[in-house]
Amino acid sequence: MNPRKSLPICLRAWGDLALFSRPEFKSERVSYDIITPSAARGIFEAVFWKPQIRWSVTGIDVLKPVRTMAVRRNEVKLKASTAAARSALAGGDYKGPVGINVEESRTQRASLLLRDVDYLLHATLELADPKLPDSQLTKYIQMFQRRAEQGQCFSQPYMGCREFPAFFEFVPHKEIGRFQPLQETRDLGFMLHEVFDRNGQPNPTFYRARMENGRVSVPAVDSDEVLS
Amino acid sequence: MILQSLIHLYDNLVGDGLIEDPSRSEAEIALTLVLGSDGRVVGADVTGEFHKDGRLKGRLHLAPKEPKGRSGRNARARLLCDRPDYTLGQRIKAAENETPAQIEAAEEKARNAQSRFRAEIEALPAHVLADEGIQAVLAFLSDPDLTSFQDLDWWKTLLEKGGLVSFRLDGDVGADRRPRLVFERPAVVEHLRNLYDSGDGASSETGMCLVTGEVGPIAKLHSKIKGVAGTKGVFLVTFNEAAFESYGYKQGMNAPISVQAEQRYSAALEWLLDNQSISIGDMSLVYWSDERTSKIEEQFTGLFGGGEAKEEAADVIPVRDSLLSIITGATPVPKDARFHVLALQGNSARCMVRFYNHASLTDIARNLLAYFDDLSLGDNRLLPLWRISSAIASPGKSAKLPEATIAQIVSAAFNGTAFPAVLLSKAVEQSIRSIHRDEKDRKLHERSRLRIVKAVINRNARRNNKHEEVIPVSLDPTNTNTGYRLGRLFALLERVQSAADPNVASPLQNVFYDVVLQRPNDTFLKLFSLNRHHLKKVRSSKAKLAYYFEQQIGEICSSLSDIPSRLSLEDRGRFLIGYQHQKWTRSEKMEEAANTDIDTNSEEAA
Numbered sequence: 131m132n133p134r135k136s137l138p139i140c141l142r143a144w145g146d147l148a149l150f151s152r153p154e155f156k157s158e159r160v161s162y163d164i165i166t167p168s169a170a171r172g173i174f175e176a177v178f179w180k181p182q183i184r185w186s187v188t189g190i191d192v193l194k195p196v197r198t199m200a201v202r203r204n205e206v207k208l209k210a211s212t213a214a215a216r217s218a219l220a221g222g223d224y225k226g227p228v229g230i231n232v233e234e235s236r237t238q239r240a241s242l243l244l245r246d247v248d249y250l251l252h253a254t255l256e257l258a259d260p261k262l263p264d265s266q267l268t269k270y271i272q273m274f275q276r277r278a279e280q281g282q283c284f285s286q287p288y289m290g291c292r293e294f295p296a297f298f299e300f301v302p303h304k305e306i307g308r309f310q311p312l313q314e315t316r317d318l319g320f321m322l323h324e325v326f327d328r329n330g331q332p333n334p335t336f337y338r339a340r341m342e343n344g345r346v347s348v349p350a351v352d353s354d355e356v357l358s
Numbered sequence: 359m360i361l362q363s364l365i366h367l368y369d370n371l372v373g374d375g376l377i378e379d380p381s382r383s384e385a386e387i388a389l390t391l392v393l394g395s396d397g398r399v400v401g402a403d404v405t406g407e408f409h410k411d412g413r414l415k416g417r418l419h420l421a422p423k424e425p426k427g428r429s430g431r432n433a434r435a436r437l438l439c440d441r442p443d444y445t446l447g448q449r450i451k452a453a454e455n456e457t458p459a460q461i462e463a464a465e466e467k468a469r470n471a472q473s474r475f476r477a478e479i480e481a482l483p484a485h486v487l488a489d490e491g492i493q494a495v496l497a498f499l500s501d502p503d504l505t506s507f508q509d510l511d512w513w514k515t516l517l518e519k520g521g522l523v524s525f526r527l528d529g530d531v532g533a534d535r536r537p538r539l540v541f542e543r544p545a546v547v548e549h550l551r552n553l554y555d556s557g558d559g560a561s562s563e564t565g566m567c568l569v570t571g572e573v574g575p576i577a578k579l580h581s582k583i584k585g586v587a588g589t590k591g592v593f594l595v596t597f598n599e600a601a602f603e604s605y606g607y608k609q610g611m612n613a614p615i616s617v618q619a620e621q622r623y624s625a626a627l628e629w630l631l632d633n634q635s636i637s638i639g640d641m642s643l644v645y646w647s648d649e650r651t652s653k654i655e656e657q658f659t660g661l662f663g664g665g666e667a668k669e670e671a672a673d674v675i676p677v678r679d680s681l682l683s684i685i686t687g688a689t690p691v692p693k694d695a696r697f698h699v700l701a702l703q704g705n706s707a708r709c710m711v712r713f714y715n716h717a718s719l720t721d722i723a724r725n726l727l728a729y730f731d732d733l734s735l736g737d738n739r740l741l742p743l744w745r746i747s748s749a750i751a752s753p754g755k756s757a758k759l760p761e762a763t764i765a766q767i768v769s770a771a772f773n774g775t776a777f778p779a780v781l782l783s784k785a786v787e788q789s790i791r792s793i794h795r796d797e798k799d800r801k802l803h804e805r806s807r808l809r810i811v812k813a814v815i816n817r818n819a820r821r822n823n824k825h826e827e828v829i830p831v832s833l834d835p836t837n838t839n840t841g842y843r844l845g846r847l848f849a850l851l852e853r854v855q856s857a858a859d860p861n862v863a864s865p866l867q868n869v870f871y872d873v874v875l876q877r878p879n880d881t882f883l884k885l886f887s888l889n890r891h892h893l894k895k896v897r898s899s900k901a902k903l904a905y906y907f908e909q910q911i912g913e914i915c916s917s918l919s920d921i922p923s924r925l926s927l928e929d930r931g932r933f934l935i936g937y938q939h940q941k942w943t944r945s946e947k948m949e950e951a952a953n954t955d956i957d958t959n960s961e962e963a964a
Contacts, residue, residue: 152613153568153612153613154361154568154569154595154613154615155360155594155595155613155711156597156602156604156612156613157596157597157598157599157602157708158705158708158709158710158711160360160711160714163359198713198714198715200710200711200712200713200762200765202710205601206601207599207600207601207602208599208600208601209600209601209603237599237706238705238706239705240703240705240710240711240712242711242712242713242714318359319359319362319569320362320568320569320570320571322568332604332605334568336566336568336571338571
């Protein structure tokens, strides 16, 4: 057992709506069937994170059946220019447009959302800073547990997109058995594993996701899942 | 999942020999120039027919595909067949009142296009370039002589409205002895096939495909999908606006999919849109199963009847039987065979996924069977979607349900989920209103409305596990639901009235139909008092019949403790059904009683 890495910690997360967009269907959004490990990690980090620690998702249990819902929303098609914003900030000379004129760049985009989602997320907490002594691990685990039990978070955790809030609850080990995952076994195809690599650079990776009786096991970052 | 399943389907289709040649696509060639081997124009093939919008009608051929991402000043030309500006250097779509400068600019553009067309041909590998047909085309392009065509009508139409132009070598015939175009010559066909197999070289970067997991060249642009209802061609995977790109990736690199995977899924999807799709308004629904052993796919379009009023629905018995055989296992189906349904809709050059569902074939079969049984009234006929649409739409307004509703109905059929609630309320509403419309409307739609009402109520009852509330298919004298019984009562009272006064000017239904659903207790009071008079009249000539009626009424009322002051929406639906059930059932006993009375009367008279 690695003294710098915890055993899997369990957090239950649920929400009314969720959208874990598939990369290939990013313009007219289609969600993955279940939460991505990347989004799951995001939920843990929203509850508790420090630069000294690192979360790694190890498993996802799906508690409710997969249901979808289609919506259409008005959105903008342009990206605001950071260069223009910087120039405007810098001097008084810049007279060009800053920001986006919504009227001129409106477009309608559809989203195929997930409805009524409920997951048990399992992740390990690991000490990322090599200078820290092993004893700090317990401290961080306890900090997380306390915050999760009290409902504390740095920012509202969300299900893939900020507009879909996620609610959470800490699940101690002995209570995991209370929850019954979906009795479904199927192959979910290649799924996004992580967007960012260890250095924080965007470098999407994928893995072959399989749901067995509602449980999906997520490989570790450096394991055999394939690179893009 | 979607792309992965489509690729799996592609492999099946190729295995079954259903996809022949994905390296080419169908094109309508409006004009074929016949060339001598030195490039001289010796003739022209035109069909002489026109489309409705005035364009020249051409012949369909399997042609080289249109290059992807064709837009902008330096767009690639299509190989060996393209618009008149590319092939002939002639400007098209001349407007009136153009300044000389504009004319000059347009002609320059056309010349530029032609040189790109030529460049595309010159980029062919040497052994293809050496082909006689290609040489003739190149010779033609060096010195095109089109003067003999300038005055012809079809020439002017072509330049005005567009159309594809291609070439044929004079005297060249294919294996079937019919004339063949230059791009149908074996050298070109083989070249196209090789190009396709090697991935079409349109991309530069290599990476891991997120659909198949294989490493290979990544598709920079994906193919346009033709055949989605209401569109001329849309992209399923595209990042055509700045806001859709992430992390600085451009176009296809935002979602790395290998060229082979892209070709396979788009070929499969186009095949589906051609062969296994239902179009409902602006939406196209395609369906397929992982294993092609079951014949369910072939029957699907008939099951829902499409969106057009002209298609008559298939008879439901063979479909029902085949569904049953899948459920019972008579037709062997691999255990994890899955059935997929994908609904697509165009949205400004992009393709939206409205819904995508997949379930095991047995589950789907079970759900579809439930759909038909829910909508059935005992006969074995289908209720196509367009009929549902027109049955519940207000007349005068265009009888089209919003796509969201249709999507929900189809989704309910496949997944066993609830029907959209609007169906029930609209069906009841239209049924009430139709009393005041002409007979034709009722004849056409009343039965459909009842089927819809029954389907919605029964499905809701099943989902809430209240099985005793399920409405029967035909008259059920033991059903004690208040709405149902009141409907029967109403029909019975009407029958009494028509027995008393066969030529009644204002039958009960005309006067009271809408009121009785809004205020049952008050209305029935009035109806009962009227009924006393009717019965009196009947008794005077046919005593036995009157007695029979009284018995029937008594029987229905016996289980009615109280006539409520309001009826819920569902109970109104049951009222309507009870009413129709009672009306349609010609009771044998009643006939008998009537006959006996007639005999009595005639005896007395005699």
